[in-house]
Amino acid sequence: MIHDPIFQPLLVGSLSLPNRIVMTTVKLGYATPEGEVTERHKAFYVRRAEGGVGLLTTEPLYIHRSGRELPIQMGIHEDALTEGLHELVATVHSAGGRIMAHINHAGRAANPKLVPEGELISASAVPCPANKATPRPLEGSEIHDLIQAFASAARRVGEAGFDAIEIPFSHGYLIHQFLSPHSNRREDEYGGGLEDRFRFGREVLEAVRGEVGPDLPLVVRMNAMDYVEGGLEIGDALQLARLLSHESVSALSVTSGTMCESVPFCLYPAGTPEAHLLPMAERIREASGLPVIVAGRLRSPGVARQALSQGKTDLVGLGRPLLSDPDWVRKAETGDEGGILLCAACHQGCLGELRKGRGTHCLFNPLTGREADVQTTPAPESRRVVVVGGGPAGLEAARVAAERGHEVSLYEQSQDLGGQLSLAARAPHKEGFLDAVRYMGLMAERAGVKIFLDRRVSPEELMEEGPGAVILATGSVPLTHAFPGLEETEWALASEILDGELELEGSAILVIGGGLVGLETADFLADRGKKVTIAEMLSDVGAELDPLPRTMLLKRLEKNGVEILAETEVEVLGPRSASARKRGEAIEIPFDHVVLAVGGQPNRELAVALAGSNLELHVVGDAAEPQGAGEAIWDAYQVAMKL
Numbered sequence: 209m210i211h212d213p214i215f216q217p218l219l220v221g222s223l224s225l226p227n228r229i230v231m232t233t234v235k236l237g238y239a240t241p242e243g244e245v246t247e248r249h250k251a252f253y254v255r256r257a258e259g260g261v262g263l264l265t266t267e268p269l270y271i272h273r274s275g276r277e278l279p280i281q282m283g284i285h286e287d288a289l290t291e292g293l294h295e296l297v298a299t300v301h302s303a304g305g306r307i308m309a310h311i312n313h314a315g316r317a318a319n320p321k322l323v324p325e326g327e328l329i330s331a332s333a334v335p336c337p338a339n340k341a342t343p344r345p346l347e348g349s350e351i352h353d354l355i356q357a358f359a360s361a362a363r364r365v366g367e368a369g370f371d372a373i374e375i376p377f378s379h380g381y382l383i384h385q386f387l388s389p390h391s392n393r394r395e396d397e398y399g400g401g402l403e404d405r406f407r408f409g410r411e412v413l414e415a416v417r418g419e420v421g422p423d424l425p426l427v428v429r430m431n432a433m434d435y436v437e438g439g440l441e442i443g444d445a446l447q448l449a450r451l452l453s454h455e456s457v458s459a460l461s462v463t464s465g466t467m468c469e470s471v472p473f474c475l476y477p478a479g480t481p482e483a484h485l486l487p488m489a490e491r492i493r494e495a496s497g498l499p500v501i502v503a504g505r506l507r508s509p510g511v512a513r514q515a516l517s518q519g520k521t522d523l524v525g526l527g528r529p530l531l532s533d534p535d536w537v538r539k540a541e542t543g544d545e546g547g548i549l550l551c552a553a554c555h556q557g558c559l560g561e562l563r564k565g566r567g568t569h570c571l572f573n574p575l576t577g578r579e580a581d582v583q584t585t586p587a588p589e590s591r592r593v594v595v596v597g598g599g600p601a602g603l604e605a606a607r608v609a610a611e612r613g614h615e616v617s618l619y620e621q622s623q624d625l626g627g628q629l630s631l632a633a634r635a636p637h638k639e640g641f642l643d644a645v646r647y648m649g650l651m652a653e654r655a656g657v658k659i660f661l662d663r664r665v666s667p668e669e670l671m672e673e674g675p676g677a678v679i680l681a682t683g684s685v686p687l688t689h690a691f692p693g694l695e696e697t698e699w700a701l702a703s704e705i706l707d708g709e710l711e712l713e714g715s716a717i718l719v720i721g722g723g724l725v726g727l728e729t730a731d732f733l734a735d736r737g738k739k740v741t742i743a744e745m746l747s748d749v750g751a752e753l754d755p756l757p758r759t760m761l762l763k764r765l766e767k768n769g770v771e772i773l774a775e776t777e778v779e780v781l782g783p784r785s786a787s788a789r790k791r792g793e794a795i796e797i798p799f800d801h802v803v804l805a806v807g808g809q810p811n812r813e814l815a816v817a818l819a820g821s822n823l824e825l826h827v828v829g830d831a832a833e834p835q836g837a838g839e840a841i842w843d844a845y846q847v848a849m850k851l
Contacts, residue, residue, distance in 0.1 A: 221425030243283025257305025275313030315382030380466025552640030591676030599627020601829025602681030714800025
């Protein structure tokens with residue numbers, strides 16, 4: 209791989225990088241309420257350094273309490289925090305890594321619950337739709353105070369020993385709020401044309417450089433596009449890149465979107481375009497003459513390699529792909545690209561867990577965010593272990609047990625691995641789940657698991673074999689509901705639709721149930737030209753989903769003409785219509801076919817049959833209780849670690 213462009217060294221300012229992969233800033237939520245570094249931070253970044261990442265970037269370090277987004281976000285606003293930051297840097301350096309401090313003030317995108325009343329600030333009083341709050345405009349003296357806050361934060365960056373410093377002129381944060389005409393309506397020297405709107409950012413850069421001296425590399429993160437009406441376009445980005453080339457900037461990191469109006473183009477969940485910033489990054493690179501980093505769903509080494517070889521960028525930014533697989537770089541270097549757990553862009557384990565206050569994890573990698581507490585260690589003695597079920601929980605349990613030294617066999621009654629993950633992958637824009645299934649199966653095989661497909665194992669066989677432990681990962685079975693008239697109706701289960709077992713005739717489909725499965729089944733059917741109506745008893749649909757993917761899914765359903773009837777209880781099904789009550793009012797819903805998506809229940813058939821045996825039984829995943837894939841995988845990991 210000596211000529212692989214990913215592994216060519218590069219000098220960014222005075223900093224020598226061994227390869228072209230940069231871990232971009234990812235919000236972690238691991239800090240104390242005071243903004244202090246924790247052992248969890250150290251273990252997280254060290255693990256990525258050990259994986260060979262060329263340059264790590266910290267989560268956003270807030271420079272002032274009025275600029276916080278999270279209650280447990282790392283801070284750099286006080287001198288008392290410098291010692292912890294120094295320890296973080298030293299730990300990363302001891303693992304052979306390099307780390308860049310990302311310092312920020314969120315401005316109007318800050319969390320209003322964390323900001324004292326009247327202290328949500330911005331360039332102008334333009335509301336932020338995401339947090340439904342309106343900031344107050346900064347006064348002239350306050351602008352100078354914030355410039356000094358950036359400078360003081362930069363001084364702490366230097367004292368802590370960071371290898372570089374990054375400042376966001378992007379994502380609708382404070383400096384970007386001055387740059388964008390959408391959010392800057394000022395009539396003083398900080399408003400007007402682009403060069404005037406650039407003044408605040410320029411003065412921040414000058415103050416920062418004055419504190420850190422001439423040698424510390426300074427990276428500016430900038431938008432190629434805002435995707436906001438009245439916001440910055442690519443032409444503005446090119447002009448900004450030229451302006452930045454005259455400042456003491458070492459590199460530009462290209463991204464897009466704002467955290468107030470166009471969040472999908474900041475965070476790039478499934479359903480957003482892959483690698484589409486590359487052409488714009490190339491133009492910014494040419495306009496500025498500076499080295500460029502670009503991110504935005506560049507999840508595979510093949511895409512990264514092509515972007516670098518074609519001169520579209522100098523460095524490739526990866527965020528979530530290094531949450532799912534911290535060894536992405538090492539595996540690419542050794543030619544083991546098939547062994548990379550590619551990010552599915554699902555946002556369920558990272559952003560979803562972060563919003564719940566548990567800190568960033570990964571749906572498919574149970575060790576992400578737990579590096580300080582959990583290690584896979586050898587078992588005290590080798591045992592024969594049988595795993596029944598080849599879904600995510602079964603595959604995880606089998607792999608971990610085998611890696612610990614047990615002799616493991618896995619039985620799956622269908623012809624394919626994956627269970628509910630394979631069904632989920634049938635929904636539009638969730639193809640990345642198939643990569644996770646492929647990876648989990650491959651890792652189980654590499655660990656030495658003997659996998660038997662299309663093999664239903666009986667209680668008698670298990671009792672006769674007498675393994676040292678049995679792990680039941682038999683999943684769940686879909687619930688049905690005895691609606692009056694169901695027997696006279698053409699109906700199917702959502703799982704049968706997603707699995708491709710049935711091709712529904714007729715155009716009008718009634719989906720009963722507005723949870724995740726119901727919504728994704730509706731998405732699947734609407735994508736195939738069906739006219740879909742969803743009936744849900746609760747006041748809202750998809751309540752269990754993270755807000756960002758939920759919003760994108762609902763917008764897609766609306767675009768495809770799916771009608772959602774919330775607070776609607778189906779009472780009687782007829783051959784071609786349903787009698788229902790919507791908020792107490794009687795309505796009729798016509799259909800050609802009914803699809804039931806009313807939940808699932810644990811498949812306990814085998815567990816019940818083995819309850820009286822002398823076998824050591826462990827029930828994991830949905831077979832224990834209905835749960836998400838992330839919970840099922842973590843549950844399975846913990847059980848396998850106890851064997």
